[in-house]
Each structure stands twice: as structure tokens, then as C-alpha cells.
Amino acid sequence: MTTPLPHPVPPSKVAVIIPAFNEAGALPGVLAELRSVLEARGIDHDAIVIDDGSEDATAAIAADAGATVLRLPYNLGIGGALRTGFRYAVARGYRRAVQFDADGQHDPEEVEGLLEALDAGADMVVGSRFGHERSTYEVGSVRRSAMRVLRVTVRLLSGRVFTDTSSGFRGFNERTLELFARVYPVDYMESVEALVIACASGLRVTEIPVEMRSRRHGLPTTRRWRLAYHYLRLLFVVLATATRRPRPTEVRP
Amino acid sequence: MTTQAHVFVVIVTLLAVAFVIRLVRRRQLRAKYAMLWVAVCAVIAFMALVPSVPNRLARGVGIFYQPAAFLFAAVVFLFLVVVHFSYELSRLEERSQVLAQEVALLRRQLEERTEGDEVSAPRGT
Numbered sequence: 001m002t003t004p005l006p007h008p009v010p011p012s013k014v015a016v017i018i019p020a021f022n023e024a025g026a027l028p029g030v031l032a033e034l035r036s037v038l039e040a041r042g043i044d045h046d047a048i049v050i051d052d053g054s055e056d057a058t059a060a061i062a063a064d065a066g067a068t069v070l071r072l073p074y075n076l077g078i079g080g081a082l083r084t085g086f087r088y089a090v091a092r093g094y095r096r097a098v099q100f101d102a103d104g105q106h107d108p109e110e111v112e113g114l115l116e117a118l119d120a121g122a123d124m125v126v127g128s129r130f131g132h133e134r135s136t137y138e139v140g141s142v143r144r145s146a147m148r149v150l151r152v153t154v155r156l157l158s159g160r161v162f163t164d165t166s167s168g169f170r171g172f173n174e175r176t177l178e179l180f181a182r183v184y185p186v187d188y189m190e191s192v193e194a195l196v197i198a199c200a201s202g203l204r205v206t207e208i209p210v211e212m213r214s215r216r217h218g219l220p221t222t223r224r225w226r227l228a229y230h231y232l233r234l235l236f237v238v239l240a241t242a243t244r245r246p247r248p249t250e251v252r253p
Numbered sequence: 254m255t256t257q258a259h260v261f262v263v264i265v266t267l268l269a270v271a272f273v274i275r276l277v278r279r280r281q282l283r284a285k286y287a288m289l290w291v292a293v294c295a296v297i298a299f300m301a302l303v304p305s306v307p308n309r310l311a312r313g314v315g316i317f318y319q320p321a322a323f324l325f326a327a328v329v330f331l332f333l334v335v336v337h338f339s340y341e342l343s344r345l346e347e348r349s350q351v352l353a354q355e356v357a358l359l360r361r362q363l364e365e366r367t368e369g370d371e372v373s374a375p376r377g378t
Contacts, residue, residue, distance in 0.1 A: 073351050073352060073355045074348060074351060183280070186283075187283070187284055187285070232288075233284050233285065233288050234284075236277075236284065236287065236288060236291070237277060237284045237287075240274050240277045240278055240287075241277065241278055241280075
């Protein structure tokens with residue numbers, strides 16, 4: 001399905017996958033910081049920006065900053081944009097990838113921790129906002145209670161404890177990339193579903209604590225009842241799919 | 254309706270829910286549609302279990318033959334669903350047009366790079 005592209009990358013190289021929708025404001029700072037921090041740590045990487053049908057100069061700005069830009073012809077939403085990045089990473093032969101936010105929410109200093117977890121044998125690693133005892137990250141009340149429900153559900157279904165099921169700050173190895181290049185959810189809060197899919201497919205998923213900043217550019221404007229609907233739908237999908245037995249064909253070694 | 258008929262309706266809705274969940278598990282149905290059909294099944298099962306509610310609703314809008322009220326509501330609902338699907342279909346057609354055009358432009362770009370060698374169309378087009 002995913003045709004391999006020529007010029008495979010060196011095995012140590014990390015793909016930093018950055019989905020971006022109308023992020024021209026935050027991107028230059030985010031990309032510059034990412035590059036300087038990772039270079040200082042000696043992490044060989046490529047920043048891959050997926051322009052999810054932006055109406056602003058996102059693609060041009062990302063290209064100017066030296067990133068590889070994949071431009072989608074129209075907006076697919078976060079899940080579709082991410083899957084584009086995963087397919088690209090698989091096609092190019094990246095062994096490790098990190099998902100990184102374009103809005104400055106994630107701290108590039110934490111990328112090394114994700115990579116260490118992958119090197120320690122994890123197929124997928126989730127950076128948790130709530131792992132720190134003195135976590136400074138704040139969320140609204142609807143979101144907080146819904147996150148608790150999801151956390152308990154995922155724990156019951158996967159038998160594993162994740163303090164932050166919806167984090168978008170994650171690391172993936174080749175196996176997980178290969179899975180997510182074929183199967184990745186497209187709906188709102190796709191990260192929770194992806195976590196359940198990964199666990200159900202028999203991948204080793206771990207979690208490490210990370211510090212996150214508040215978003216630089218505005219909060220999502222989803223209204224309360226809408227949010228409640230999204231969580232209900234998510235719960236339904238998670239319950240319906242999590243009991244699915246892993247099939248041998250799902251993960252090719 | 255007889256008790257037997259109510260039990261029959263509930264069983265049919267349960268089977269329908271099971272079928273919808275099966276489609277979601279195989280990733281052949283988007284969650285938003287699954288939610289819609291599960292909600293529809295829930296409403297129908299509720300009306301079969303507590304028939305006094307639809308009866309009272311029907312009388313409330315001035316319809317004294319309850320099945321007529323039910324069929325009317327069903328027709329209105331299905332009409333709305335079909336209109337929504339036509340809308341989605343139009344959007345998908347527009348998107349596949351854009352995709353095909355995008356491919357044409359990309360193929361041209363590729364041809365220009367490879368100095369005029371004709372880039373063959375992928376199989377199946």
C-alpha cells in the first residue's frame with residue numbers, strides 16, 4: 001500500500017512528525033527551537049511538517065525553516081494528517097519517529113526521553129502531562145472528568161495504566177509506524193483510540209512524564225455538549241474495538 | 254401491540270446494534286454513523302418497552318392512531334438522513350475531483366522533471 005520511496009535514511013535518523021493547520025504564527029519559533037535543542041543534544045533528525053490544507057502561509061514558512069513539507073490538498077483533520085506523516089516515515093525507512101505539536105505545546109527538551117524509552121524496548125511511548133507530581137498543566141472540568149473515565153476504561157481494557165491517554169506527544173518505532181501507516185483513527189481525540197489499537201495489537205506501550213506548556217495560540221473552542229458527545233463516541237469506539245483480538249496479520253515484525 | 258410483538262421488536266433492535274458494533278470493530282463504519290444507528294435502535298427499543306410514551310406523544314400532536322404517528326416520524330427522520338447523505342456524497346465527489354486534478358498536476362510536474370518522458374498512468378485508472 002505504501003510504496004517505498006528512494007533514498008532511505010540512515011537508521012539513527014529520527015522523523016519529527018508535525019501536523020500543522022494554520023500554524024504560520026507559531027511554526028517559525030517552534031521549528032527553530034526544535035532544531036537548536038535537538039542539534040545541541042546530537043539527535044540526528046528531520047522535521048516533517050504535514051500542512052493539513054492550511055489557508056495561511058504554513059507550508060512556505062515550514063519550508064523556509066528547513067522542514068520537509070507534505071502538503072495535503074484539503075483539510076483531513078489531525079488523524080489524516082498524522083497518518084500521512086506515518087506513511088511517509090515508513091516509505092522513507094525511518095526507524096524512529098516522534099509526534100510533535102506545531103503550536104508550541106511540546107518542549108523539545110523532552111524528545112530525548114521519548115527516544116530513550118524507544119531504545120529501552122518500547123514500541124510506542126506516550127509523554128504524559130500528568131505523570132509529574134508537580135504538573136502545571138491545567139484542563140477544564142468537563143475534560144478532566146472525561147479524561148478520568150477514559151483513563152479507567154483504557155486501564156480496564158488494556159490492563160495497563162496510562163495517566164494521560166490523549167497526549168499527542170509520542171514516540172514510535174518501526175513496528176508502530178508500520179501499523180499506524182495502515183490503521184490510524186480519524187475522529188476527534190484520535191490519540192486515545194490509537195493507544196487502544198496499539199495495545200490491542202500487542203505492541204509494548206509505555207508512558208513517561210513530560211512537562212507541557214499551555215498552547216501559544218488559543219484553546220480549542222469546542223462547546224461543552226459537543227465535547228460530551230465526542231467523549232461518548234470515543235468511549236463507544238474504544239469499548240467496541242478494544243476487545244478485538246489481535247490478529248497475526250496486524251503487526252508484521 | 255401484543256407482548257410478543259414488543260419482545261420481537263427489542264430482539265431485532267439488539268441484533269441491529271450487534272451488527273453495527275461488528276462493523277465498527279472491523280473499521281468498516283465511521284463512529285459517527287454507528288452512534289446514529291445505535292441511538293435509533295435505542296429509541297425504538299425504548300418505545301417497544303414503554304409503549305405508553307409514544308402513545309402519549311402521538312396524542313399530544315393530535316394523532317390518535319399511534320402507528321401512523323410512528324410511521325410519520327420514521328419517514329421524516331429517514332428523509333433527513335438521506336438529505337444528509339446526499340450532502341456528504343456531494344462533498345466526497347468534490348474531494349475526489351480535487352484529488353484527480355492534483356494527480357494530473359503532479360504527473361505533469363514529474364514529467365517536466367524527467368525531461369518529457371511520459372509518466373504512465375497507474376493501473377486501474
